[in-house]
Amino acid sequence: MSPKITTELLKQLRQVMKSPKYVQEPVQAYIVPSGDAHQSEYIAPCDCRRAFISGFDGSAGTAIVTEQHAAMWTDGRYFLQAAHQMDNNWTLMKMGLKDTPTQEDWLVSVLPEGSKVGVDPFIIPADQWKRMSKALRSAGHDLVPVKENLIDTIWTDCPQRPCKPLITLDLSYTGVSWRDKIVALRSKMAERKVLWFVVTALDEVAWLFNLRGSDVEYNPVFFAYAVIGMNTIRLFIDGDRMMDPAVREHLQLDSTLEPEFKIQVMPYGSILSELQAVGAGLSPKEKVWLSDKASYALTEAIPKAYRYLTPYTPICIAKAVKNSSETEGMRRAHIKDAVALCELFNWLEKEVPKGTVTEIVAADKAEEFRSQQKDFVELSFATISSTGPNGAVIHYKPVPETNRTLSVNEIYLLDSGAQYKDGTTDVTRTMHFGTPSAYEKECFTYVLKGHIAVSAAIFPNGTKGHLLDSFARSALWDCGLDYLHGTGHGVGSFLNVHEGPCGISYKTFADEPLEAGMIVSDEPGYYEDGSFGIRIENVVLVIPAETKYNFKNRGSLTFEPLTLVPIQMKMIDVNLLTQKECNWVNDYHQKCREVIGAELERQGRHEALQWLIRETEPLVRV
């Protein structure tokens, strides 16, 4: 990787920062955040502005350019990558290190008195604006919204905003019609006494209307906003996508409907002016509900007294609790996904000893097997296919420069998943194609014990996921080991592979309680820099648990694994397992054999079936 040469670009940016064509008054600093106007985790190429101006294309980072300086804040995952990708014009600000200043502190230290700091108000979330603005103001500076994105003005070959065709999902996939979702939403709005709800997150728009898209890689979403009133529905979306007869039919655009279900389609770019019109027409006590992470631009469109902001929207919370159609879809998707992985692992077992399988080849082969399955759409994230020391790089993605060949001497870690029309998968297995060392088995077994501790946990209704995080670490902690990431995240149903409002992490306390029907990942790991990485990940469904007693009638919950892929037995040191843990593994493998075996049989995949049968023999403690 050679760094991107940014001298000329920075010169241009500094010019437009002073140009009356774009800014009312010159700005002495310009902030380029990572995100898009919807606070998406994955963004479209046209939104990769920070990567364009700096060369650094990791998933997290904020660039700030002043007349003299250019600085990039990113976290520990990306220190090396950012240093490689950026030229000498840039200073790397290593977040999380003691001596690294915050963006605010750094700005205050370098800016001349009474400076203006510009930012695109559509890209910065309202809560971040507030914090940054307050800090700057108390030091005598001003944070100002710059309407036109200054990067876009100098990005001559900026890709177009994608505008791909939509997929309509019928009731057999979604379980609930968009009309019923609107009714439920309006009842939540009535409960909170709000008159309007603004849908800004792309997966929330997609979920609400039972539509999917492919504007952003890995995430089946499309660029749109929606504004739901008690009697109106406005959908802000571009292109000729609304010309598609299937979409028109799905949204009943040409039917005579009760007025409160009539969807008004409007241009994507008109959201701000429409919302300002809504804001201007409000009477006292009329409120508009927005996510507190919505952009500053949209939040400001509603006068402060009329805003109702929450960290999680009612759609986010409703979307997280899967109904039976969604759950059944997720089950089907996971069965197909397991078939593909059984094929892959059987194939790897034969091919790896030949020395011809690289990380990229293995990742491609995984995609090939997945793509043979019914209703396959695309991958759900960039496959992490890593062997030996690359396995210790938690967010590794093989590229030609790092591509390593799998061998019988190294641990192989595969974290991968797909979007099927009936569900989203995300699974990690760690394998050895030769003979693992006693130490590797020991570490793997601690990780497995942590995985089981979460998966088999029984906990009261109302428990938040972060309270389960330590269960995943206890066996590692006992030996002085640990891993530096959370244990689980919410998973969408043919939607984003990471979604709120639930998760299992020591870091999050703002998560919503786990409820039956929620789906999260369970993925403890252990990583040894320069040597290997281990992670065992299943996607699990929250289900009611039967317990001997029932304190305060609260009821209990537990998890049911949706992922049904064998956990490699040669990596397990059986004697480190308790009898209960051993039984868990055997029950799990028995279920893999039954459910996936039947599907392999049905698909005529006999060799993979033999592999599955061998890999699901019961463990015996000695």
Next chain:
Amino acid sequence: MSPKITTELLKQLRQVMKSPKYVQEPVQAYIVPSGDAHQSEYIAPCDCRRAFISGFDGSAGTAIVTEQHAAMWTDGRYFLQAAHQMDNNWTLMKMGLKDTPTQEDWLVSVLPEGSKVGVDPFIIPADQWKRMSKALRSAGHDLVPVKENLIDTIWTDCPQRPCKPLITLDLSYTGVSWRDKIVALRSKMAERKVLWFVVTALDEVAWLFNLRGSDVEYNPVFFAYAVIGMNTIRLFIDGDRMMDPAVREHLQLDSTLEPEFKIQVMPYGSILSELQAVGAGLSPKEKVWLSDKASYALTEAIPKAYRYLTPYTPICIAKAVKNSSETEGMRRAHIKDAVALCELFNWLEKEVPKGTVTEIVAADKAEEFRSQQKDFVELSFATISSTGPNGAVIHYKPVPETNRTLSVNEIYLLDSGAQYKDGTTDVTRTMHFGTPSAYEKECFTYVLKGHIAVSAAIFPNGTKGHLLDSFARSALWDCGLDYLHGTGHGVGSFLNVHEGPCGISYKTFADEPLEAGMIVSDEPGYYEDGSFGIRIENVVLVIPAETKYNFKNRGSLTFEPLTLVPIQMKMIDVNLLTQKECNWVNDYHQKCREVIGAELERQGRHEALQWLIRETEPLVRV
């Protein structure tokens, strides 16, 4: 309990709420919080203003009186008690129930437009003021500080503020001189670039100067503030306590000292004017450090731009990490405390079957045995001595109306502790003096498993206590059981039995990481309304743990029990314990036998020694 008749008092209060003698403009509502000017958990009789005006004397509650209404907010622990103690003038606001309005919402619903709500600015913490003030302002009302406490103006027989003699602690108890504590504090101040630090919590003043008092029951503290500058020390304290030669000698008041260690003694009541003078003399960038829980009055004395507020002060954090002198003192205190409890339990075993021992008698007997021990000062909290259904009342304190007789048919729960000059204790044991039922044993054993899971936990340096809370619940959760309180709190060293900044609770996320030298309680429980209560509590010391590996060189921690009192074996269902748990109990009992046995022997308490030996026989799993 008959309710307090408050008609006349409320009439008087409503008069002073309008009297120009006390308020600049009439206030339409007056708030009476629970606390004192130091945000203490336990308060002196002269500070029990809310109890005086309402009759309700629970530890938590806020009264608000308007021209028409009088309302009391309290939590679930006190619903019954408050309802019994208050007359019809009062409306009970049950906090935590869905339909109960917040204080702000209620005020807004009952106040006439443009009202003024008064509160004593010394009693309300700055963070609460801010929240309340914002809510009222946005509804068109004003929160106003009323200098003179309006309750005090009508409380004709208000007790005097206590002003008891001080105890000086020499280095053998404290390990660090007050001068060295000042030096360390100033270095923390220099790190954060603050020029002044205001000590507002009573236990922080006591700890800083190595002094103790007895102004507040159970807490060895005295009424005082301190303001520490880089070159000055001001101690605000009343009475002739500074005339005591031992205190003068201890604080070196009559010695020629470097000026930066010369303590200026000032009247307690002059803190506000002195702090205002400090505030007025500040230059830009000069900051004053305060707890964010300090009173509104003191916080406002410092102009906003000069304030540096933190949730935990540097003294709070330093005080939590006990040095070796303090740790050794705590060990000695716990040995003496265990001697007293062995005597008590041996005595109870003989006396309970006679049917003459009530909860109060047992509590008094426990105090009697403790008071026989060297350096005993007082109890560290009101003894919870509860049998049968009373055990399910988590904050129970026996009073004549509820006093129950211990019997061979009911579980007995004793949660008690003492202040010794060398340390503070807090221990809960749950006993049966007859034959416990299989169900009682089952529940007890789950609680024990939780207790052991925390006590034996190994976790990385930097772990916050709340991440350990679920370990205490896991065995109960597996059977659908739970308890509705936290698992542990910080414990002072001859100081408050509850102290920050660490603890073990699902509720607290603002706790500081556990560090070697910190001392917390480990006290899971199980409570069955109307039947029984179970709790097993040890005070434990955070110590470094030896582990097989050492990830990222972080080091690991675990706990060492300081409490050494046998856990009643007849309550344990051994077959529900794992071998590891069984070994833990046997090791613990072995240590009790050795350490406490030697002390019982030394004190010639032979009968109690025989009891201890019998109660510490090894458990055997069958």
